Amino acid sequence: LNNRIPIALDVMGGDKAPEMVLKGADIALVRFPDLSFQLFGLEERIKPLLEKLPRLKQASVVHHAEDVITGEAKPSSVIRMKRTSMRLAIDAVEAGDAACCVSAGNTGALMAIAKIVLKMLPGIDRPAIATFLPTAVGESVILDLGANVECDAENLVQFALMGDSFARAVLGLSKPTIGLLNIGSEELKGNEAVREAGQRLRDGVPGLTFHGFVEGTDIAAGTVDVIVTDGFTGNIALKTIEGTVKLYTQFLRGAFKSSLLAKLGYLFAAPALQRMRERLDPRRYNGAMLLGLNGIVVKSHGSSDEIGFANAIGVAHDLCANGFLERIREELEALSTIAAESQAAAAQV
Amino acid sequence: LNNRIPIALDVMGGDKAPEMVLKGADIALVRFPDLSFQLFGLEERIKPLLEKLPRLKQASVVHHAEDVITGEAKPSSVIRMKRTSMRLAIDAVEAGDAACCVSAGNTGALMAIAKIVLKMLPGIDRPAIATFLPTAVGESVILDLGANVECDAENLVQFALMGDSFARAVLGLSKPTIGLLNIGSEELKGNEAVREAGQRLRDGVPGLTFHGFVEGTDIAAGTVDVIVTDGFTGNIALKTIEGTVKLYTQFLRGAFKSSLLAKLGYLFAAPALQRMRERLDPRRYNGAMLLGLNGIVVKSHGSSDEIGFANAIGVAHDLCANGFLERIREELEALSTIAAESQAAAAQV
Numbered sequence: 001l002n003n004r005i006p007i008a009l010d011v012m013g014g015d016k017a018p019e020m021v022l023k024g025a026d027i028a029l030v031r032f033p034d035l036s037f038q039l040f041g042l043e044e045r046i047k048p049l050l051e052k053l054p055r056l057k058q059a060s061v062v063h064h065a066e067d068v069i070t071g072e073a074k075p076s077s078v079i080r081m082k083r084t085s086m087r088l089a090i091d092a093v094e095a096g097d098a099a100c101c102v103s104a105g106n107t108g109a110l111m112a113i114a115k116i117v118l119k120m121l122p123g124i125d126r127p128a129i130a131t132f133l134p135t136a137v138g139e140s141v142i143l144d145l146g147a148n149v150e151c152d153a154e155n156l157v158q159f160a161l162m163g164d165s166f167a168r169a170v171l172g173l174s175k176p177t178i179g180l181l182n183i184g185s186e187e188l189k190g191n192e193a194v195r196e197a198g199q200r201l202r203d204g205v206p207g208l209t210f211h212g213f214v215e216g217t218d219i220a221a222g223t224v225d226v227i228v229t230d231g232f233t234g235n236i237a238l239k240t241i242e243g244t245v246k247l248y249t250q251f252l253r254g255a256f257k258s259s260l261l262a263k264l265g266y267l268f269a270a271p272a273l274q275r276m277r278e279r280l281d282p283r284r285y286n287g288a289m290l291l292g293l294n295g296i297v298v299k300s301h302g303s304s305d306e307i308g309f310a311n312a313i314g315v316a317h318d319l320c321a322n323g324f325l326e327r328i329r330e331e332l333e334a335l336s337t338i339a340a341e342s343q344a345a346a347a348q349v
Numbered sequence: 350l351n352n353r354i355p356i357a358l359d360v361m362g363g364d365k366a367p368e369m370v371l372k373g374a375d376i377a378l379v380r381f382p383d384l385s386f387q388l389f390g391l392e393e394r395i396k397p398l399l400e401k402l403p404r405l406k407q408a409s410v411v412h413h414a415e416d417v418i419t420g421e422a423k424p425s426s427v428i429r430m431k432r433t434s435m436r437l438a439i440d441a442v443e444a445g446d447a448a449c450c451v452s453a454g455n456t457g458a459l460m461a462i463a464k465i466v467l468k469m470l471p472g473i474d475r476p477a478i479a480t481f482l483p484t485a486v487g488e489s490v491i492l493d494l495g496a497n498v499e500c501d502a503e504n505l506v507q508f509a510l511m512g513d514s515f516a517r518a519v520l521g522l523s524k525p526t527i528g529l530l531n532i533g534s535e536e537l538k539g540n541e542a543v544r545e546a547g548q549r550l551r552d553g554v555p556g557l558t559f560h561g562f563v564e565g566t567d568i569a570a571g572t573v574d575v576i577v578t579d580g581f582t583g584n585i586a587l588k589t590i591e592g593t594v595k596l597y598t599q600f601l602r603g604a605f606k607s608s609l610l611a612k613l614g615y616l617f618a619a620p621a622l623q624r625m626r627e628r629l630d631p632r633r634y635n636g637a638m639l640l641g642l643n644g645i646v647v648k649s650h651g652s653s654d655e656i657g658f659a660n661a662i663g664v665a666h667d668l669c670a671n672g673f674l675e676r677i678r679e680e681l682e683a684l685s686t687i688a689a690e691s692q693a694a695a696a697q698v
Contacts, residue, residue, distance in 0.1 A: 136596055146532050149540050183495050183584040191498050191581060216588025220596035232540060233582055235532040239565025240586045244593040247485055247569035248629070252601070255625040256618060265618025269604065272611035276604040280597070 004036040004059070005320045007313060008089040008098035011041030012068040013105025015303050018042070021104065022049050024300075024309025026056040031310070032317045038098050040065045041085040063088060069105055071302065075112035086110060090117045093295045099320040100296030102287075102312050104304055110297065111147060111290060118295035123332045126151075127292040128159050128231070129299065130166050133241065133285055135222025141167045141176070142219065142227040145288060146235035153196035156180065156228055160201060162291040163226035164208055165331060169324035170289075170315060171225065179214030179224030181233060189213065193230070206338055207331060245280055283308035287315030296325055353385035353408070354669045356662060357438040357447035360390030361417040362454025364652050367391070370453065371398050373649075373658025375405040380659070381666045387447050389414045390434040412437060418454055420651065424461035435459060439466045442644045448669040449645035451636075451661050453653055459646065460496060460639060467644035472681045475500075476641040477508050477580070478648065479515050482590065482634055484571025490516045490525070491568065491576040494637060495584035502545035505529065505577055509550060511640040512575035513557055514680060518673035519638075519664060520574065528563030528573030530582060538562065542579070555687055556680055594629055632657035636664030645674055 009025060011018045018041055025037050037060035039046055050057045065085040069078050081087060086105050092098040094117050103110050111127060120127065130143035143163050148155060160178050167176035180198050182190040187198065190213070201210040211224045219227055219237065229237065256266040266273070278284065282301070286308035290297040296319050300312035319325075358374060360367045367390055374386050386409035388395055399406045414434040418427050430436060435454050441447040443466050452459050460476060469476065479492035492512050497504060509527050516525035529547050531539040536547065539562070550559040560573045568576055568586065578586065605615040615622070627633065631650070635657035639646040645668050649661035668674075 134596070136599055149532065181585060183498065183581055216585040216590075217592035217595070219589055220592035229585075232532055233585055236530060236565040236578075236582055236586055237589045240568055240589045241565075241593050243566035243569035244590050245597060246566070247483070248594060248597045250485055251625045251628060252622075255621040258621045258624070262618040262621035265614040265616065265621075267614065268617065269611040269614025272604040272607045272614075273601075275607070276600045279600060 004034050005317060006036050006038055006098045007316055007320075008038040008040060008092040008101040010086045010089040010101065010103035010105050011039050011046055012065070012085040013103040013302075014300065014309070015104075016305065017104060018045050019049060020304065020306050020309055022046065022053060022056060023306035024304075025060070025313060026053045027306055027310035028313035028317070029055055029059055031314060034321075035313070035317060036060060038063060038089070038092050040089040040092070042066070042068070063092075069109050071106050073106055073109055075108040078106070078109040079112050079116055087113055087117070090114055090295075090297065093297070094118055100298065100316045102298045102300060102309075102316050104300035104302055104309060104312070106302075107146070107299055110299055114290055114293050114295070114297045118293045118297070121292055121294050121329065121332055123336050124158055124162070124292040126155055126158070127290055128162060129288050130163060130291050131238070131285060131288040132170060133219065133238075134279055135220055137222035139171055140219070140222055140225055140227060141171065142229070142234060142238065143291065144229065144231040144234050145238055146231045147290070148231040150232070151193055151230035153193050153200060156193060156197035156230070157200050157205060158292070160197075160208055160210070160226070160228045161205065161331065161335070162328065163228055165324060165328040166289060166291060167225050169322040169327065170318050173225055175209050176225035177209050177211045178226045178228060179211045179218060181219075181227055181229035181237070182213035182215065184215065185213045197228075206335060242282060245282070249277075284311060287312035289315065289319065294325075296320060353383050354666060355385050355387055355447045356665055356669075357387045357389060357441040357450040359435045359438040359450065359452035359454050360388050360395055361414070361434040362452040362651075363649065363658070365654065366453060367394050368398060369653065369655050369658055371395065371402060371405060372655035373653075374409070374662060375402045376655055376659035377662035377666070378404055378408055380663060383670075384662070384666060385409060387412060387438070387441050389438040389441070391415070391417070412441075418458050420455050422455055422458055424457040427455070427458040428461050428465055436462055436466070439463055439644075439646065442646070443467055449647065449665045451647045451649060451658075451665050453649035453651050453658060453661070455651075456495070456648055459648055463639055463642050463644070463646045467642045467646070470641055470643050470678065470681055472685050473507055473511070473641040475504055475507070476639055477511060478637050479512060479640050480587070480634060480637040481519060482568065482587075483628060484569055486571035488520055489568070489571055489574055489576060490520065491578070491583060491587065492640065493578065493580040493583050494587050495580045496639070497580040499581070500542055500579035502542050502549060505542060505546035505579070506549050506554060507641070509546075509557055509559070509575070509577045510554065510680065510684070511677065512577055514673060514677040515638060515640060516574050518671040518676065519667050521671075522574055524558050525574035526558045526560045527575045527577060528560045528567060530568075530576055530578035530586070531562035531564065533564065534562045546577075555684060591631060594631070598626075633660060636661035638664065638668065643674075645669060
């Protein structure tokens with residue numbers, strides 16, 4: 001197991017944990033045989049399940065964690081709990097025993113513990129949550145999805161930088177385009193934070209390709225590779241997409257059931273429709289990254305099944321395999337050097 | 350024409366004006382024979398078109414307006430232009446010559462002129478833009494869609510009140526439920542304005558049925574009849590829905606074209622799919638209301654065709670026929686009486 005990428009799993013996090021987590025890890029192993037797992041959770045629950053998953057069993061080590069964080073637990077209380085499955089999984093990343101951590105547990109708790117244990121990257125004030133989404137032309141990254149309810153221009157510029165690195169690592173893009181989500185494309189549109197961030201990005205941030213303001217319709221259109229917004233708007237936009245896809249699917253199902261001819265039509269078109277459903281399947285886009293931390297933490301949807309959890313592990317794998325953390329550290333250092341130089345130059349003038 | 354509802358039309362507003370506006374009015378007349386129209390715009394463009402629309406011609410009066418507001422015009426400059434088709438149409442509402450006005454022109458200009466000419470309703474600080482949307486269980490109202498980029502708690506409470514009246518008038522509901530858009534349903538979630546507005550609505554606003562916080566997924570689910578949010582979030586949510594529906598439709602079209610069997614399936618299911626498309630057709634939901642003004646102004650999408658514009662006229666018709674303005678005035682008066690009484694009671698304590 002020595003040359004594999006070690007991933008720490010919070011086996012107890014998620015509505016269908018621990019079975020879902022272990023089955024998901026087993027599925028991920030087929031796609032990524034270069035992985036090994038550190039399993040954190042209740043030993044007496046994990047061991048019997050592992051007996052049925054021999055492939056996973058031989059690629060993992062079990063670490064007993066006596067406590068479990070519930071979905072309702074407040075971040076302020078969980079940070080004092082040192083023996084939870086989530087905490088120990090993050091501790092393993094901090095200690096260097098794991099390359100990253102994947103959890104389907106309580107998001108607020110995950111964020112709070114990760115901030116305390118892993119600390120923030122130099123130059124980043126606040127973490128952000130990012131994910132990727134299907135678009136008309138491929139896939140795009142969107143952040144922040146709820147870590148920061150209110151954001152100033154500096155936060156948004158930092159999100160642009162983190163989203164850029166994320167798109168390079170997960171989507172494999174060499175020069176991702178960045179868009180700032182707004183209610184119009186004109187420079188005067190939007191609130192103060194968005195206008196100021198837009199100005200700073202237009203003035204130029206080294207390494208970033210800024211497209212300009214984008215609107216809600218641009219998310220699905222794939223106008224840009226990275227959509228930057230505050231956590232309030234991003235969370236609502238993401239859940240609005242989720243709801244709209246669900247509604248459309250419901251209407252479609254209703255249409256195919258509405259007549260005998262339509263039912264017949266469904267039979268003929270079923271394989272093609274199945275491929276389309278797979279493309280829009282939210283499980284395919286499971287795996288949100290907690291960005292800005294000095295370590296890789298991937299959050300799976302709490303209600304995910306094993307297929308979705310395997311995809312979250314896939315995102316974690318790509319981030320580790322592509323040296324995401326080293327890359328973002330380098331970018332931030334380059335940026336702070338430039339900032340220092342321009343400050344020094346300004347002082348000489 | 351004396352007993353009909355007179356509607357003022359900005360014939361020159363919209364990408365496909367004036368043909369689109371006149372054809373739309375002609376279609377609306379079939380559905381609503383109780384309408385008559387005051388047509389504002391370039392007489393030399395309108396008259397020849399009217400000759401081809403005899404039904405509309407006999408139900409309308411043409412008023413020449415020499416100026417036209419472009420899509421790029423700034424609100425600050427248009428308010429000085431007194432002879433535009435948009436201005437004269439709104440003037441007709443103010444003078445009582447028309448019961449309401451419908452325009453597919455520049456939204457910012459329409460809002461600015463309407464505020465100056467019609468003034469705000471007593472007790473309302475800022476206007477809001479509202480529309481209705483398809484949901485899993487019927488239709489819901491959503492506001493604000495972009496009139497107010499930043500909102501405080503008082504604005505949001507006023508939007509709840511206006512949305513309530515709008516849902517009663519347009520959807521015919523007797524007791525609409527109100528939801529405040531947020532990133533979670535717990536009381537502590539969200540920014541300060543949303544939390545405070547949530548508290549005030551929970552404490553109780555007479556006549557309103559407050560459901561609580563709702564999330565992005567609840568829009569399409571139809572969890573509540575009225576979704577209240579600030580103009581930044583509302584605009585982005587609405588356009589995100591628009592983009593997602595378009596993407597899904599594109600994927601669906603691709604799926605039906607992907608194989609011979611799928612094409613055959615489409616042939617069988619086509620009538621059922623057509624009915625579904627109609628249900629999701631954005632033209633069906635065309636007609637956003639500028640709420641909070643002392644007069645009824647309905648905004649059609651600028652890129653609308655005649656079918657969509659006819660629906661916007663339909664919204665205007667329903668608002669007039671259901672006495673929307675009188676009703677919202679009464680509700681606001683009742684509310685200010687209650688507020689005055691509770692202030693007086695508080696002063697006595």
